Amino acid sequence: MLHEKRILLGITGSIAAYKSALLARELQRRGASVRVVMTKAAVDFITPLTLATLTNHRVYSDFTESEERGTWTNHVDLGLWADAFLIAPATAQTLSNLVHGASDSFLLAVHLSSRCPVVVAPAMDLDMFAHPATQQNLATLSKRGVGIIEPESGPLASGLEGKGRMAEPGHIANWMETWFAASAPMNGKKVLITAGPTQEPIDAVRFIGNRSSGKMGYAMANAFIRLGAEVTIISGPVQLSAPKGVHELVKVQTAQEMYDAALLRFESMDIAVAVAAVADARPVKPHSVKLHKAELPKSIELEPTLDILGSWGQLKKTSQIVVGFALETDQGTASAQSKLASKNADFMVLNSTSVSGAGFDTDTNQVTIFEKDGNSHKFDLKSKAEVADDIVRTILNTNN
Ligand SMILES: Cc1cc2nc3c(=O)[nH]c(=O)nc-3n(C[C@H](O)[C@H](O)[C@H](O)COP(=O)(O)O)c2cc1C
Incomplete structure (x- = not known):
């Protein structure tokens, strides 16, 4: 179960972003608290309003909340809040950005300032996924301790067929459960x-x-x-x-x-x-029966x-x-x-x-x-x- 787990769900610009709504629901159903951070590209695929409604919390995608008022969102706090930062779907672009420590989006800044473990669920066309650059990026992230939820094989949005579909929400939630159970610092205590x-x-x-x-x-x-x-x-x-x-x-x-x-x-x-x-x-x-007022001792x-x-x-x-x-x-x-x-x-x-x-x-x-x-x-x-x-x-x- 994901009871009391705080999961920061990062959504990036893949067509698989439509599954992120179901994923947020599934994580919550299993007891997790979910906050959502989206890249600008992700907002073209699924609206922040959908995720905000499902998670009952505002969605973060920008550094500033209101330019006129000069208010901003603290990416450090968000990074510290989470027990895990799950990026699902993770585009080829975002995987590359994570490898290079890029920080030119809110999601990437949260990644750099988060102290919690990071997990990615890649989603992309089969050739993008098989490309040596993507494979090398995944290997680098894995070496750094980032959890990789392998994509599945099947029909892709491009009409092609092969490995690259983001894992199904139920599978990602199962993966997170197993991973939390194995990596929890007080496990067995x-x-x-x-x-x-x-x-x-x-x-x-x-x-x-x-x-x-x-x-x-x-x-x-x-x-x-x-x-x-x-x-x-x-x-x-x-x-x-x-x-x-x-x-x-x-x-x-x-x-x-x-x-x-x-x-x-x-x-x-x-x-x-x-x-x-x-x-x-x-x-x-102590008296075994109720004492009446007159029977109450003075001390x-x-x-x-x-x-x-x-x-x-x-x-x-x-x-x-x-x-x-x-x-x-x-x-x-x-x-x-x-x-x-x-x-x-x-x-x-x-x-x-x-x-x-x-x-x-x-x-x-x-x-x-x-x-x-x-x-x-x-x-x-x-x-x-x-x-x-x-x-x-x-x-x-x-x-x-
Ligand atoms: C319709 C459409 C679908 C896309 N699907 C994917 C995808 O599944 N995986 C991927 O890596 N990029 C995909 N892209 C390209 C990304 O949106 C693009 O690389 C973008 O810059 C990613 O930015 P982000 O990683 O900051 O969200 C798609 C683009 C379009 C227009």
Whole structure:
């Protein structure tokens, strides 16, 4: 499946461009987010309006949006957004441009600035395809790591018959699925994430809880799944649906239940991330029935709960990575650094409620990631999905 994959679909000036509409649909049907970039020649074959309607997003083909207003489209951002840049159809001209690093169209500038892998699905007449220049261009691109989806043989638009037809949309989508599965950087990695709040019973209906929404933990799960990891979430009570593609979602209520589930699974994991806001203490004697108003105690005796992150840190093998979150109400740098050391974690992610839009029950967050070797990375206020990408990328970069 292409769930959560971000595919930038490049369309160039081939008659096969009519199939790109079906391709965009097919990629989306399999779960991908699709953005479209077209060359000027492609616009003669299929309208941007068709692709914009199908993808529910504007189509990019030019550097400037409005010459009078001086607004322009950022090709660098688009390149960085994508998990893969799929050029389908790819003309002989575009293949040559890619080889030479040309940048005189928006699509080519995106190609040069994208950090994601590039895949091409060539489409052209049989002689153009068989020409040594085209074959040499494809060989050069292949050597550079560009994925080549071979064209098919059959009747061509020219009336001739031979190899040069762009692969069918279903075949291209299958190819992308297999390729993502084989090349995902977190392929084969097992990730355990705790998420959400815990609820510590006072009586049969009342509890001590906190305002954690689970959004950050679930966003972390999505980011790991997108990179191919097998993700298990141990989740306190939240109003969120299970991320698509999650391997196991264990629902718990109390800190003790979360601790038991988290410790049971830790040994077989490659990465464990403690995002949940686990209660630090719980009532010593919860009542099994609902207390009436007059029966409510004046004070509630508390006892500490077990420390999931600290226990992971103690049990950790050298091959395992443990990540903690520190939520502070002040700036929090010193306490995040001391928590990193005392819990024997590899990364500590600091988020502070003192920053507007960060912390609990928001859709955005602002984090600083501390590494055990002393490095730290401060990020801007972003959506929790983007913050999760930043955290996962930091973990990946540090361990590659
Ligand atoms: C009707 C028509 C069909 C074309 N089909 C193809 C094609 O399938 N493959 C190809 O490489 N070029 C084809 N071309 C030529 C390209 O459109 C031309 O080389 C153009 O410069 C490609 O620009 P681009 O790669 O920037 O989109 C076709 C041209 C026309 C007029």
